[in-house]
Amino acid sequence: MTVYLDVQRLTKWFGERLLFEDVSFSIAKGQHVALIARNGTGKTTLLNILAGKEDYDEGSVVYHRDISVAYLEQNPQFDPDVSVIDACLLHTGELAELIAEYERRLALNDESVNELLEEMDRRGAWSFEHEAKEVLSKLKISDFDRKMGNLSGGEAKRVALANCLLAEPDLMILDEPTNHLDLGMTEWLEKYLSRSNKAILMVTHDRYMLDAVCTQIIELDGQTIFSYPGDYERYLERRADRMSAADASMARANNRYRRELEWMRRMPKARGGKAKYRKDAFAELEQKVKQRHEEQNARLEMKATYIGAKIFEAQYVSKSFQNGEAPPTVILKDFYYNFSRYEKMGIVGDNGSGKSTFVKLLLGELQPDEGRFVIGETVKFGYYSQEGLPLDKDMKVIDAVRQIAETVDLGGGKRISSMQFLNHFLFPPKKQQDYIYKLSGGERRRLQLCMVLMKAPNFLILDEPTNDLDIATLQILEEFLIDFKGCVIVVSHDRYFTDRVVDHLLVFKGNGIIKDFPGNYTQYRQWQNQQNDTEKQEKTRQPNSKPNEIVSERPRKRKMTFNEKREFEQLEKDIENLEAEKSEIETALCSGTLSVEELTQLSKRLPELNEVLDEKSMRWLELSEI
CATH class of the missing domain: 1.10.287 (Helix Hairpins)
Known part of the structure; x- marks a missing residue:
């Protein structure tokens, strides 16, 4: 098999710090390889070296003669005055010049434009532009004449991704290709790459994509490379x-x-x-x-602030945005939801469907047009946004954390220093003394997440928390959230992360339509596929040739649908939590230690609790008889 890229004994220093040493690996024609490493160990630097954007100190990087390479950077740069469609033609060289010349002559009403038509037909220029628009549309970029300078960072990254795919190079080098993609785009890209016969080297935190696309994993660990044939499970x-x-x-x-x-x-x-x-x-x-x-021993532990029975209630909330003379964009319409204690909810949906707006409404950063959010008195939000917390780049890591707290309460009377807490979050003592400007993008995201958690919230709202985090950090965060004694809302395109952490979904379908689903993302997709299959069967079902013939048969007991089964399992969890809360209240009421205010509050809560418990128990009984 033809080797496209051969890396031998590659060594790179960053000042006095050794990033990696004697790194050797190769990528052959058609091979799909994933690169895994912790943030700050040199993943992006290694990719930049392979793309010829950075120098190295020792070793060799050799490409097979005449192969083409496309590189998707984490933060691609474009000429701000170039249109989206022109940005996708940049890699085509002579073809781009041909199309640009045609557009120039056409704009001038130059009769010589006809001379170019035959050449454009021969070179496939028309079909290429159609293909470019099709790929851009799959990535939710629809205004092809929009200037690149008017795009957000996420939109520019998607244009750069389209550029790589359209180039059809012999080798694609992709640095976090799923960042800024929604779930629909991610699943489309996964299918596209898994079917590709091109060689691929990819850095990604999306473990489902890694599993579906890659046939080999190389890991940069301890400044050297380890190779593992097979998928993520085998790795x-x-x-x-x-x-x-x-x-x-x-x-x-x-x-x-x-x-x-x-x-x-x-x-x-x-x-x-x-x-x-x-x-x-x-x-x-x-x-x-x-x-x-x-x-x-890297494991994140901390005690959440006490959270009471009343969490939050969305009372028939409506929100829309006016777009000039166009019909308004509806985000929420008469939305009602009562959040229960210890609930771990995932919010999924296409970009622009209203996920981030919902979070801002909940936090009070936006006001609803109608309805209201009622927040419990004991709720203490911890919000991790896509933009992250502002950081003073000239401050040391440990000093930034000490501004929040010197110690962290782990519960059970155990406290640790902020230095120890950072250590649990993969910031060893030496790294804690680094200035923030020296940190990689992923390390800064990890530090920002650490600073949110140090404030001991009891209700975490995480908006795309997996962007730029390495797999080791994600594993620690997942274990923490699974054990977290509080409420969690996760907005994420990371299916693996969502499957591990959440037990309930709000699916934003757009135009104010929200699907409330008891289960994780994979379970939702299975249910959705079952629904689609059922609809297809009903459409193609042929009428019985003997409609008047009645066949007597013993009535069969109906089985639970997939959705009913998920609801049944969720009810069991809810009833268990409600019973535990009821027991806590009854114990507190009998303790004789409550203040008048606490006594009044709990006495009011108990009948409400019994009513909800009765409703859920009745529904559980109904389902159990199916």
Whole structure:
């Protein structure tokens, strides 16, 4: 098989910091490879080197002669005065010049324009422009004459993605291609790439896409490369095996570490100069053991502020935006929802369907046209926006965090310092002393998320939290949210993340239509596919040739539909939570320690709770008899 890209013993320093050393791998014709690494370890730098945008210190990067390469950067740059459609023609070289010349002559009513028609037909210019518009439309870019300078960062990234796909290069290098895509776009791109016969090197945090598209995974870990053939599931298995083997080696390193530590403590000061080589070896060994220990024990824990029974209630909320003389864009229409304690909800839908507007309404940043949001008194929001918190780039990481809190309450009487908390969030002590301007984009996002969590909220609202985060951070965040004793709303295009974290969905379909679904995203898609199949069967069903013939048969008990099964499971969870809350209230009422205000509040809540419990129990009984 023809090797398109061969990387041998590549080494890169960033000032005095070694990013990676002796990195070697190759990509062959048609091979789909994913690159996995933690934020700040040099993923984007490595891709920039491969694309010829950055230099390296040692090694070699060799491409097969005459192959074409397209590179999707995280933050692509365009001429602001170029139109969207022209931006998609930039990579076509002579073809772009031909189309531009045709447009120029046409605008001047130049009769010589006819001379170009035959050449454009021969070169396939017409079909290419049609294909470009089709791909852009799939990525929800519809105004092809709009200037690039008027696009948002997310729209520009989608135009750049379209540019890469339309170039049909021999090798595509894609840096986080799913950022700024909604779920529909992500699923379309996944199918497109999985069917492609082009070679692909991709950095992505989307584990479902990685699993569907890639046949090999290379991991940049500990400044070197490890290769794993197979999909993401196989990678997890092989990596676990590697970690187990490394643990045995690390146990030996630990023993050496202890012996060296004893030697360092016994060593007379006067011998310091003669044994410098041994000190250096000890320091290197100490760092190796500590780093491995930190990675193995990285787990995020903290105590959420107490959250009462009343969370929030959306009372028949309506919101729309007027677009000049065009019909208004309806976001919400008579929307009602009563959020229950400990609920973990996902909000999904196409870009522009109103997901972020809903969050801003909930937080009070926007006001509804009709209706209102009633927020419980004990609710303390923690909001992680797509834009992130403002950061002082000239401040050290640890100082930025200490501005919020010196210590973090883990519950059970246990507190840790802000330094220890950062360590749990994959910021080792040395990294905590870095200035924020030195952090990678993913590390800044991780720091911003850490600062939101340090405020001990009991209601987390996370708007696209997975953008730019590495898989290791996502795994830590997922475990934290699963165990979180509070409420969670997640707006995300990351299907894997949503499946792991949420148990309930609000699906924004546009024009004020919102589907309330008890389950995660994969379950919703399964239900949706079942609905589509049922509709197709009903349309194609042929009438019975003997309509008057009645066949007597024993009536069969109806089975639950997929949606009813999801509702049944959700009811069981709700009833369990309500019973627990009822027990807490009854215990508190009998304690004799409540203030008059607390006694009044709980006495009012108990009959409300019983009413909801009765309703859900009756519905549970109805479903259980199916």
